[in-house]
């Protein structure tokens with residue numbers, strides 16, 4: 001009997017996470033396009049570094065992540081002392097909520113925003129506040145209007161998941177400038193590498209004391225299964241986050257794989273270019289079938305159908321043909337499906353199959 005043993009406030013309001021499906025019963029050769037994973041896998045150097053690290057599994061890992069932070073700083077031209085590494089950028093988001101938002105505090109995220117913001121806010125006992133977007137784009141004015149004395153954190157992903165849209169530098173500047181002095185702005189740059197020449201918000205971190213950027217190795221670097229991400233912020237904030245970070249939060253294989261991956265700049269370039277080409281092809285092919293999408297700045301497309309029932313029926317048809325995409329009704333987008341940009345044959349297969357579905361149903 002646990003009737004008297006109760007979890008902290010907010011915990012039971014968290015819905016259990018539903019991951020992107022990876023198998024379909026009875027179907028072989030299914031293609032998973034539901035979790036924005038890199039269709040080209042992981043860089044060879046990262047696999048080798050991961051295997052080499054297996055020889056030292058009896059040793060505790062390095063605790064300050066100096067080598068990885070140094071590599072990130074070198075490649076991205078940042079200050080290594082203001083980088084913090086975590087178990088995916090999810091852990092950085094968790095640290096931010098744990099450190100800066102508690103009971104009675106408000107954490108702002110947007111209408112179709114990434115699910116971790118709400119989950120982490122609730123886990124910290126804080127109150128998540130959902131702000132409307134404008135046509136699937138983050139609305140700076142709506143965020144500014146929603147700020148109160150209790151607001152502690154504002155999370156936006158730029159580019160965003162699951163919409164694929166992004167806001168420009170002047171809008172981010174207006175947001176950072178317009179926030180009350182007690183509010184920290186978090187720019188989640190999980191997809192930043194897919195945007196040519198984009199720094200993910202690093203320049204805002206350098207120029208201000210109220211902005212933190214989060215980044216990940218899960219997307220373009222193809223290390224989603226290894227669980228590693230990082231954050232960049234003002235020294236005082238990184239110092240705070242490091243106090244709650246477990247001293248051994250990352251294992252040596254994780255650190256070694258990430259360090260090798262970040263140094264493989266040719267990999268990032270190749271994946272960005274391939275993704276841009278296949279994404280453009282797929283968006284156009286879907287448009288020709290009468291399925292529009294916003295211009296995507298990421299490695300997925302948010303395909304818009306006429307209705308929720310059409311989107312669901314199309315998802316069922318794709319599944320029966322071995323294609324796994326993501327329903328996003330839980331993100332307030334019931335008539336949409338989120339489709340990761342796969343390799344060339346997957347893109348062709350998914351576009352062709354959606355075309356077949358619409359031919360027989362519309």
Ligand SMILES: *Cc1c(COP(=O)(O)O)cnc(C)c1O
Pocket residue numbers: 036087088089090091114157160161188190215216217218219224227228229
């Ligand atoms: C995929 C994704 C992440 C990455 O999370 P990890 O914990 O680093 O795997 C972060 N933010 C957004 C918006 C994402 O889509």
